[in-house]
Amino acid sequence: MKILAADGVSPKGIEILRNEGYEVVVKDKLPADELLAIIGEYDALIVRSASKVTKEVLEAGKNLKIIGRAGVGVDNIDVAEATARGIVVINSPGGNTIAATEHTMGMMLAMARHIPIANETTQKGEWNRKKYVGVELRGKTLGIVGLGRIGAGIAKRAQAFEMDVIGYDPYVTEDRAKAMGVRLASLDDIVAESDFITVHMPLTAETRNMFNKDNLHKMKKGVRLINCARGGIINEQDLADAVKEGIVAGAAIDVFTSEPMPADHPLLGLPGVVLTPHLGASTVEAQIGVSIDVAEGIRAHLKGEPVMTAVNMAPVSLQVMNVIKPYFDLAERLGCMAGALAEGPVKTVEAEYTGEITDVSTKLLTTAVLKGMLNPILETAVNYVNAPSLAKERGITVREVKNKETANFSNLLTVRVSTEKKTVTLQGALFGTEGRIVTIDGYRVDVDPHKRILVCPHTNCPGIIGKVGSIMGDAGINISGMQVSKTEQEGTNIMVLIVDNDIPDDVMAKVKSVDGIFGAKLINFDLL
């Protein structure tokens, strides 16, 4: 597997991936045309905000399986296109939160006390004590727009500075705001009441130009604005005009609509304006954090495990993930085996969960069943992102059933796969952390789903098992386990052989031709 790290991420994460045996190519800066030219060779791509992962890049990335954004914002990635192509997009939602929060506080103080310009002029030998008189934060009203991770961190720190904190976030409850010590206000109130306004939300259709000449003119004269979120939330030209008009006394901006900013940017050279080149996440600690986060995510995905930080999959909380994680492998293998035994076009898949596991969302486990069932039969690599839509495309109805009552197992996962002709039912359970198939069509077995399994329904009469054993022996195939159980149909048994080697087609044909064997199916989990 080959991984391209395009925007100079910390070596800590790269080390994790190299230790895993992956080839990782690290580029500090990669021009767009070069990225397009080489992306076809790579299975995974790591970016920060500088690289644009456009539709063309995704088209050219024929082998791409995952994109890791070593940071929060994924606005430089065409996530919709990645999803359509089954490419997982992951980020590091919390890796740079503290860095961005502290940078915002730094920007607020730097702007309020004219620190950058005072430093610059003092370095030149000037001594301007009167010119750079600032304002205090204490007692001022801070309006925070966007009360997520960073917004909440700003609220906490601003309170330590004895600011009066008000906030606007249509997706945050009154209780949550109260817990942050923030009084929820309308956007109009934020505009009218704040001495300082800081924005902390993604750039969306709703937030683009949220602050513009209309509401900048309604702000208190001498207001100070901070944008360490995304360029374009505050209209740059309107902000520059408001600074020139004396409405806005200060602006501290880390992010721009176009990065690097053009030489004629309207905010350049204006008094009271402090600019940094998208440095919010640029701390040693944050870069290590985000690099490790994406490396862990890429490693998990390339090993076929689900990733909690995927942005184009249903989100899963850590608490839920801890409960369901041990079941992923089993769910996938049950899906694979049930699909193989069902033979023919699948009409419905039912995943039934019994026991403690019913307390949490099992949606991702049902996706694992679909992934296991579809992967061996489709050319497209099936993953946690595209498995539900591929099932839908194929007209498969997917049902999830939950049943708190348990009989013999504390947790049981039942997978029923139906075709027009039959329904195959498999059950699996966890023993410690090890998954086992415990029933096949209602018959008790104890099968390790990591081995090659040969399933042969046959007539309950002497000699058949011996004949199958001889065929295997003659072909040099070792049988490391065998279980035989009666089936519902009178006089019919099911034989499950665990074999150490692959069974060639001619050997399978011999097994199938044994008198009394009416079907032989080799389940090969290597196809997963």
Ligand SMILES: NC(=O)c1ccc[n+]([C@@H]2O[C@H](COP(=O)([O-])OP(=O)(O)OC[C@H]3O[C@@H](n4cnc5c(N)ncnc54)[C@H](O)[C@@H]3O)[C@@H](O)[C@H]2O)c1
């Ligand atoms: N400057 C940097 O280097 C840097 C570093 C990290 C994050 N960021 C950016 O900061 C922003 C916030 O990051 P976060 O980790 O706090 O994100 P988050 O997802 O934790 O929080 C975003 C908040 O914005 C709110 N929101 C969404 N739409 C809104 C709207 N129309 N009005 C008001 N609130 C709205 C959401 O409800 C949420 O609470 C993101 O854009 C991120 O990309 C920048």
Ligand SMILES: O=C(O)[C@H](O)COP(=O)(O)O
């Ligand atoms: O969204 C983010 O995480 C920040 O904007 C940081 O971007 P960067 O990784 O390019 O510094």
